[in-house]
Amino acid sequence: MSRTTSSTTARSATPSTMESSMMSPSQGLEPINVAADGDVYLVCDEPAVKIRVSSFILTRASTEFAVRLTPHFIAGSVKPDHPVEIPLPADSYGAMRDLCDLLHGNTITGVSGPKAAARIYKIAVVIDKYRCTKILDLQAQGLLLGYWDKYGQGNLILSALSRMAAAAYLLDQARGFSLATHHMIVGTAELYSGLLKPDHDHIFSVDTMLALEEKRAAAQAKIAYRLPQLGMPICSFYDDESEDDMGDRQNACDNWEGSYHRAMCKTFGVNFWPPSFQPSKDAPDANLTLSNAIEFIRTMGDCRFEKPTCIHTGERKGVSSSKLRDFAKEVERMCDGLCLGCVAEGTSAVKLKEKCLRHV
Structure with a gap:
């Protein structure tokens, strides 16, 4: 019946109508x-x-x-x-055009700008959807590493960093994923919970977010509590290794002085230690990233104590710039990015924080 109706309609139509109906x-x-x-x-x-x-x-x-x-x-x-x-x-036309250009060996432009993360993510989505990950492996490396080479030292927002991490995940690029999650740890002070909203276009697992948050918090705590200890004066009457050092404690001199503490506060631009890494009631404008904090530590320079470290020996010490740089390296090593293989396997947050020796 449908074919008959169609045929009748075609016979009664004018030539222009027939032509129009046949057009794609x-x-x-x-x-x-x-x-x-x-x-x-x-x-x-x-x-x-x-x-x-x-x-x-x-x-x-x-x-x-x-x-x-x-x-x-x-x-x-x-x-x-x-x-x-x-x-x-x-x-999307844009993403499909980029995919086709890559497959045909054409050059695509405009993917290295500071706002290119969204475009790279869309390209990764369509590459993954059409199962072109393996054949475009080298092109994917170029997209991701080219972005970090040019903008890795800039102040990138969390949404751009998470898009780059999601793109690396979809493209199966372990190095790109590690770089992206490293920058998420050191380059942002925002809470990662915003990435878990249902309307977010690149959702990460809760374990992944917890691992990132805990790695960042551990590095922040090291700066807050261990950095001041580099400048703790030592008295020759106090023996850390002694099992019974109560007598030494009682005889130790009171040699605390504030030159190192003032140097830390001045370098970090705060009046009191520790600094606030995230906005709080007492510091609503705080936005200190680990990347900035590490750079502050590297640039503190030598700090000489204003009075003798120990009045019993008269020795005057301080904190050398080389010791501060070594401390900065220790903090930076704590901020290594996550392992793509472990994240893909659904590894728990506790294990994700550890250095992976399986996926190399």
Whole structure:
């Protein structure tokens, strides 16, 4: 019955109406020639363009593309000057264009700017969706490492860093994932809980967020409590290794002085120690990242005590710049990024904090 109705309608239609009814929904759209001699048009969600590509390249690069394209290429049914149109309404034009350019060996531009993290993440999503991760391994490395090479030392916001971590995860790039999570630890002071919201477009597991938060908190605590101890004066009457040193404690001189404490506060720009790493009631404007704190420690320089370290010996000591730099390195080592293999396996937060020796 449906065929009869259709036939009747066609006979009664004017030539212009017939021509209009036979037109493809994308006919007349401006084609973007990724492959000038391509035999396929990919029509994405963008209403004004379609992408001309080569089915030969796409089907050999991706089993997903092969499933979508092969049924449209029955022997003798495709003419070179009439490419087949494949609707991809669920895919973003921009991301699909980037994927096709990469697969066809074309250069893509604009992925190294400070706002490129969102675009790289979208490219990673479509690469993962169409199962092109292995064939684009080198290109993926270039995208991720090129970004860090140019912007790794900048002040990047948490949303950009998490997008880069998610992109590295989707692209199976362990080095890129480690770099991204390292920068999430040292380069931000915000709480990671915002990344766990249901409407967030790149959700991480709770264990991953806990591991990042605990690694950052441990490094912050080391700076807050261990850095001042570098300047604790030692008296020759006090023997740390003695099992019964009560007599030494009683005879030790009171040699505390504040030069080192003042040097720390001045370098960190605070009036009291420890500094606030995150906004609080007492410090609503606090936003101290570990990256900045580590750099402050490196630049403190030599700090000489104003009075003798021990009145019994008359020796005057202090904290050398080399000792401070060594301390900064210790803190930095605590901030290594997470292991992609462990995160993919669903390892617990406790284990994620430890250095992985399995996935190398």
